[in-house]
Amino acid sequence: MATLLLIDGHSQAYRAFFGLKTPLSTRQGEPTTAVYGFARKLISILKEYRPDYVAAAFDSGETWRHAEFQDYKATRDQMPDEMRVQMGRIEELLRAFNIPVITYPNFEADDILGTLARQAAAQGLDVLILTGDRDMFQLIDERIRILYTRGGPNPETVIVGLEEFRERYGLEPHQLVDVKALTGDSSDNIPGVPGIGEKTAIKLLSQYGDIDNLYAHIDEVSGPKTRQNLLEYREQVERNKRLVTIHTDLDLSFDLETCRLQDYDRQAVIELFNELEFRSLLRELPNLEETPQNGTNGQGQLALFTPETPAGEDVGPSPYLCVQDDQSLAQLLEALAQAGRLSFDVETTSTDAMQARLVGLGLAWAPGQAAYIPVGHQEGPQLAWEMVKERLEPYLGNGELPKIAHNGKYDLIVCRRHGLDVAGDIHDTMTMAWLLDPASRSLGLKNQAAHELGWQMTELSELIGSGRGRRRGSSGQELTMDQVPIHQAAAYCGADVDATIQIFDRLEPRLREAGMWSLYTEIELPLLPVLADMEMAGVLLDVEFLAQMSQDLSKRLAELEAELFQIVGHEFNLRSTQQLSQVLFEELGFPTKGLRRTSSGFISTAVGTLEQLALAEGLTDQQRRVLEIIFEHRQLEKLRSTYVDALPALVNPETGRVHTSFNQTGAVTGRMSSSNPNLQNIPIRTEIGREIRRAFIAPPGWLLLSADYSQVELRILAHITQEPALIEAFQADQDIHAATASRLFGVPIDQVTREQRGLAKTINFATIYGVSAFGLSSRTEMSPQQAQEFLDQYFATYPRVSQYIAETIEKANSQGYVETLLGRKRFFPELQNRRLPHNQRQAVERAAINAPIQGTAADIMKIAMIRLHRRLQEERYQARMLLQVHDELVLELPEAERKPVADLVREVMETAYPLSVPLKVDVEVGPDWYNLEPVA
Template identity: 45%
Template structure:
């Protein structure tokens, strides 16, 4: 089962592919008492339930073929030999549609496209929206979609009800080449099921060898003289046009005319009785216990009739101002041209003065309609954006406020944000339309209904003002109404203080950080890219020398042959194409042969270059010359902030490679850009071992408390306790093992994990863990008490009351229950650390403003704050930041903060500071 990422999970089901697989895999004798065939429906439903229960998706969509596709025009014989759909299968496809309707799972069909193309397009859009995608199919063609955030689930070969999950490594293991080259493979060998012609004389082994030998099909066809034997060379020469057409036939389209509609796709809001009635009719009694629990049933209703108006004249704007003067609160939303607030242009502003009175002020439509001047609207509304007399409601108000500020409006103060409120309440889907559906029973218009889909999609500025008025006003009315629903729930669950004192004040902090951005040394990254190219070539030569001959380093099959057949290194897991050469396998072989270290270094360099070095320069803002990430408050279940566009949370923290990337983040000393007429430096303030200190505080273990109180090296002190040696006798290896355990214990590490990370045997690792808990009994008690409390209450809490609901803690599935226990153990520690960091950010932000420092916060990554500081302020700001961070909360162990400064994020030197507390 794929591990649960922080991304929402979308399941895309290949309706026809899965149904046809069930049709051929299950006995056709399966039928109801009345004789209705049900094998396909049963197989399809069984697999669907398996996926729903095992993977717990947030969204589900099923795609079906529409008949003939564009491929029939490209190649007349495409699927020409396939017989008509059998009657018993056609009837069962209709039954499947009935079941999907009962589950409230949307079906997507588009004329001219196959289900594969719809899935490919929806998967691409989902990744752009930071979702994790699982594709369920009976067809291996869809394996070409696999990438870092897309996995494919195929039914078992022996038993249909068993499945295998394919990630990128699994595809490499099965075929010997990456997923994106599967269309080339099919073009070479052909596909009888789709009537796609291959190259005569080329089978799977030869096709695999050719794909591994050449970087592309074009390269293969251009370098025919390098191909042996001659008969294969001539076959390819003869079939050149055919093979290119075949690849086109086999390639899944990623830009079909379909739009991902998450509002419709949200899973869980079905009527269980309706599903049960259909199950009874189909005699699927055995499937009843596997039905997932629906979310709270919702009766759809239309919003109460409301007054919605566009504000087009100064007189109408004055009327709105008079109404705002009498209103205790209003909801606010913006319409823009882009999702990134630093690139979005303001198109219009919506305001609701009550749940049934709302207004839309168009400001940037390009439709030729008369609109009010932006500066006039800003002057008219400025007072209401700032006054304490009125409450302002938003949904994702951080985005709204930053867009408005960039457009010349005063930044609105936010008094209630429905997205953050829903997040604190543990809602899985916190989008406005999802919440309107689940909390209000409103089925709201999807944005695609307004601006279209695919290539024909408009930007909001080109949409008709009348239609945008209805759409935008519905949004602010829903926001206004949701406040009345969510506020009592926050109070009932004791989340209001967290909401009011941490999450809402943090919005202003994050807006300033997002707008500030951080400078990037583009020329350095360009030089680094060239250096990495050279290092990769050097590593290639070294690997070839160690292997004794050249081979494709990126081919798992060839690498497996080199390591396990030619060099005879210890083998791991067997795969279809050889023995696994995954990262985990290679890490375990580090000391076995020098080639392993070289290959691991090669992989690291390749990933670093593509993910960071070559990507970051493309993300520099054209106006500011800086990189502007978006910080997210409502993604991580632990309360930690995350970032995107670009994601700065995943930059390596340690090692030469991580430092190389961090060196590109610099203090901005460009004329006209720096914040003072003097040299600028970066200041880093980093909490030291905060989660271990929290473990000591929560567990009140005497040995841990003593170690921190005495300022000891905690890992050396742990090694001294567990190995039973004096502190000065602790060896580096003892300390390394103790460090692994100290951090691993907070994530529920078991003997297997410790053995894997330290090189111990499983028995040695278990003895070490047993000894650890004997020396630190308070930690053992805390872990067990946390799990017990979680099982009893269904959630765990941080020191500040932030909750994480863990319903799986009482699951009958041991694997799922153990995973839930690990979450329960870790969340109070990681979540409290996140809360402490957020409070520190709020206090630092306020203090810098109150004391009129020119320094400003730029980034928050893990337990670290990064600021930009004029040289003359460095000592004062470092002392202020360190003092505030270390005094956020009083624990039974001290919070320690390390301050460093330098010209870039890598070359930082420690600063000696005097604490004021």
Template identity: 40%
Template sequence: MSDKLMLLVDGSSYLYRAFHAMPDLRSPEGFPTGAIHGFVAMMNWLRDRFPAEHAVCVFDAKGPTFRDAWYPEYKAQRAPMPDALREQIEPIHEVVRLLGWPVLEVPGIEADDAIGTLARVAAQSGHQVLISTGDKDLAQLVTDKVTLMNTMAKPPERLDIEGVKAKFGVPPERIIDYLTLIGDTVDNVPGVEKVGPKTAAKWIADYGSLDGVVAAADSIKGVAGENLRKALDWLPMGRKLITVVTDCELAPHVEGWPGLDALALRPADEAGLLGFYKRYGFRTWLRELEAKAGAGAADGAPSTEATETTAAALAITLAREYETVSTWPQFEAWLAQIQAAPLVALDTETDSLDGMRARIVGLSFATEPGRAAYIPLAHSYADAPEQLPLEEVLARLRPWLEDATRPKVGQNIKYDLHVFANHGITVAGYRHDTMLQSYVLEAHKPHGLESLAERHLGRKGLSYEEVCGKGVNQIPFAQVDVARATTYSGEDSEMTLHVHQTLWPEVEKDAGLRFVYEQIELPVSVVLERIERHGVLIAPTVLAAQSHALGERLLALEQEAYNIAGQPFNMGSPKQIGEILFTKLGLPVKKKTATGAPSTDEEVLQELAADYPLPAKILEHRSLAKLKGTYTDKLPLMVNPATGRVHTNYAQAVAVTGRLSSNDPNLQNIPIRTPEGRRVREAFIAPPGHVLMSADYSQIELRIMAHISEDPALLRAFAEGLDVHRATAAEVFGVPVAEVSSEQRRYAKVINFGLIYGMGAFGLASNLGIEQKAAKDYIDRYFARFAGVKRYMDETRISAKTKGYVETVFGRRLWLPEINSGNGPRKAGAERQAINAPMQGTAADLIKLAMIAVQQALDAEGRATRMVMQVHDELVLEVPEAELAWAREAIPRLMAGVAQLKVPLLAEVGVGPNWDQAH
């Protein structure tokens, strides 16, 4: 196929897709480069995967086309092209030519028509044609010689004749009929009103074609039939607009046309690309070209602001050598290698995903990309080869593993720290974690090794499912064939090292990112492992009593609900609840589900509960049932029998703000707004001779707002130790602080926290239960008194739109992919995030710095106090009674001292025999 292949790239389709798929990357001079980056990567990927003699990248030319003459409203609703994309068009044309691709623009016609014409001529000349596009309209061109490929779908989507049938429900020769019926909102081509893909495909199947549907229009019943009859006069024009023209005159625009040699794919202009990559800051591609030219590394070369690429961006071919270590001489040879290596990637294969319980099945090491060793230690299938003894191998590795001067890199090192600890080994010397490098660089992207390797290296390794199977057929790793395990684990190690070599330079060159990585994320991962490992003590008898009480209350609520409804019903069934509320009792329908049924979601029930008793009973039942099932019933079952404690997992690389996420169990989401929820914390207890201490940052996000905005009134309130909500109320309501009423303080508190989260007048009115105009007046008064806050918000929105991200005080980047979205609600949501994220992210940084500082102090002084939980802005510690006086003084001092902001940090502590009393 490659001997007779024509590649046609729908450049206009990919312009927008590349622009919106990539983060807002910038050259060192601030020029937008995201679309260029995505475009180059896609073109390289295509050329690598589909060797062809002939190819062309086709773009829409400026100016109107013949379709505009046919229908003046054609594409009339399209928003103007974003300036940041318009600026990148000429550089994209330039680099595509430098990459060896012919570029074609034909005035007066669309890129689709040029592609259709090229495809027809190429197919008639005996070529197979591959069209790279994301445009569904081009599915009408598919034949046995023409195929579509959407390279920006994940995974890339290929549509041949059968693929078109499977995707659209009609064959390629009926795509025009199908699209005419459903219309094309992107191009402002109306179809038949309320006729969607399923109806269109069914009609074409029933009547054979659009002409058959039109002929049968009088017999088609219902609203769809009525709408079809209304559209009959329009449909011929709709079909004309949607039909791709395949006989356009290209000769004036393609020298030598119609001979296909005019569109030969040429070698890349490497000298030109060197200059281009330097100009726009594409450091990785520049380094590859210079290495190829023998020029060495591009020291000091400019770079983009992020390392995001598609699969082709860093694709390389490695000679891969993975050795199975099954003899002592092999082991000794590898031990010597890792002892001498400047950095070693280390990976464990285990029998469990639960780090606290996992035992080692095998280990792998890599000292360079492409080369690794796997030591099988506990494979137990029939006829498994002889393996080195696990305990002796670990004993010989222990000095290297526990040596802090031996640099190591891993992927999710916290898990491996647990695994080795299960075998009595405390690993030291972890200098890098590729998961955390990715998290610091691009928190909004996936951070698994498979995703990182594909995204940054263009490599796809074996997945766990490929090795162990899925679902009920999945086997434990101990039953995996040793040779297969060697490939899988060796690949994990050397790909980790390879990813590190790509990501670390990007982190290293930015002072803020480097601080967040080296001084926050890496050290806190070790602290988290210790917190998780120690666990927290719970009282199962207390939870059992709470479960019993909750069970009785749930039964009582059910009976009360049945009495109001006049009949029993399933309180867990939205359908039955809907029938009772809206059919039997006639309550007003507030909104509907996607299927048209009245919604019974929490928002609807909350609104109805203000006026009707039954929705309130249902809400209370839901809340208590969730509390019982999630916590009072489940927590005792999660006690580790070996420790007698509950051990949560703190996911470090999940929340884009930098916040930790607790799971299995989730200790950060215990509901505390109800007495029953707060009571759950009574079950978290201190062991004999100890107390629990809660240390909580006071009003941390408002303090951060004062620091970032430098608003004089806020700075003064915190500097003087005033009640900030009372001080805000005094400013907003124009009264002395001493005369602020409790109601005014409540309003001010809602305003303070609401504005931090980007709340507008509508949201504030809803929260306070007041008119929207009154809420707007309060906001206007607030901004008049706190002009620094208003200035911060305005400047942050502008900066976020320019950069594509905002930053914490410490330099953590909080990416906002939707900040320049054409979708109004998404853009508004991103603007609210832009205002709040620096405060949430800085608060996350501060609590992590506090954990590190507290742990360092505990270690330095040899204290027996232990951190047992981290929840939002709070640390919970288990303190021996003999250390209580020290902890009361030292912990808040350490927390307040982790950073010097323009306002004082304040941590408040409470002490008690259980978490509830300590809080």
């Protein structure tokens, strides 16, 4: 039977890097420790297990797990710089062995491996997964086994199959998910239920089978403390289960033959090893051509994955018009003259709209009627862009002619940067699909074409590769679209614009039927060019300030390390969790009782563990100081690496500014997100974090203006519920948290203590998110019983809030969705499942409670942005919007416009939507985003 070997790329790279005690480098100084260790392990595995096929998976950045749990993997150290520079060499090594490198956006390598393993096993292959992550054990079955590399000073790789797993755990592999849900996972910074370690979790699951049945029989669980903790942390357990469950249903397919090892480029491997000075490994290279190919279909190929047309293979002439001369251009213009609408799409050299070079432009005017205009390919006949631009301007520049695009903001920005302004409405099929299914993770054009039209379209990666699998041209540089043959690009782009216009025809009537056409045309549609303007404007960054801040942070980090080394008595790698664990628990004598150990056998040094340790009784002053140093060091290191050192690298070399990308479809609630940089996550809760905002500055003679909605969600809650007490407090412009505390504690508002106001603030905001007594107790020092009493008192004080919650839950269950004041819908189809576990139903219902409030806040912000953008243009102000973060807008304006623009911004934002209570906006101006002063 044929065998597929799947490699957990990052896991093996890390073990290779840290597995060699003596760092390696070439004579030219290139570090090679990780590459050498990876290569040695790869050769060893290939020779010992002789798989027929091999593929490797790598992480590609943050995923949905980070979005759901912001502390996910937060305690992991950044990849060392000396390792980071070796990752490209590891990819080069894999390519030489003809091993595909696979990534998948928004998911981890574990999910890729799980998906491919399940597909392969279903087709009759044996599967081996090489990893150092025990989470992968959940995939084990009759055909899938794990090649597990143990940690510790003497790592070894062992096979873990069904028999080994059952012997080790006494459970079935699928139950490992429930074990992890209860115990947490310190390596991923997932906290478990206090007092429940692996032994207790295994005992519980041996008795009850799974978590759902455990909670169904919670009264039978022995030990009152265990039972109480299980109840108190139930929501966390359910979240943990989602986080640790490996997805095995990703939309992945590739040609198995590309993984066949007998075709690997032996000469390329030899040349690479010579270059890296791995001469000792040359004699270890396996002769894979002798590998037996059992289990083939007779032609040496197994039908595991759907074969696709190989990149670069001649696929014949494009079915669409390819405009490469005056005659075909005239033919296109004749068709455009009769068009009632146009879909358009640009082909470029980059995903960064502010730096991409235009390669070609696709246009479609009717289903099946499309053309591609090459203007920037490296080879082949094509037309001059200046001439093309001039001839197309009467159509794309005609504001009366509707346009359609998919992710149209990108296309609009690229066109504008190249001198072609696309005027009028730009319908965006990605936004339309998102409105109809805001929870969808399949909004890409190819997925939409498959779903709506039944098309199986060519992926861009099939033309140029993607991520670590990016192909290279003859020069050795990564392949870009301008190197793709024109006829292939024409077929590819023509299909894109053809699909876009046909998808629009299917989505429009469904939006109308769903009652969201007005929401789309009045908010989402006009918002697109507003966001394009903001992205193109960018924001000025004080790079010198960040450089100085980086130096200051480095100095402080060095001081902390020196102080810690003095206490310990020797230097060590503070970023090594294993070395830190040894120092804390073996040398400094910290208590270990109740602390979790990692898979490598060391006591965890995750932030949750150290915070738990800080609460321990009997610590010496020296031990407490050690923990203070570690906490401060980690905070500063994360700020430096994530923001202070990263932001300058994002400055556009042409504009000298940072151009964040706003994602209009970024959240199920309707709120926007941003990336490169992600402004939503710039820390503001600590002073050192807020300092980063100093780097966002105005040009000389200009100012930044910040306009922030004050407690907008609570004001929306007051309006939706028509709760008289809330309305009265907002209309009187009272401190809403003090007003709530006054009512809850029965004291005059001017006598409310800071602690009372803090509790009132917690419950005010917690209510918006449908908090339970357990959830409220976890946010405060109250017990669950005290929290329930406090909630009861709150709802007695604000009975219409309680009524709103009950009615919203009923609507979500009966009709399957809830909606905002402006008709934005969030769907909850899972509530129609009568067998949905109680805890899952509660989590979904909490989301339903919040959706109308948070969604309405998003709608109001978008209305304000559209109106403010229009007013600034109509009244000929130089001021322009730059950023939108949560409930805040940031503008750039000349000093002379300070007062009139501040008044205009406040007027527009406060009148964006009529509520029963006034909308209030705090307006501040200053030279940078940190040093702001209120404008009366």
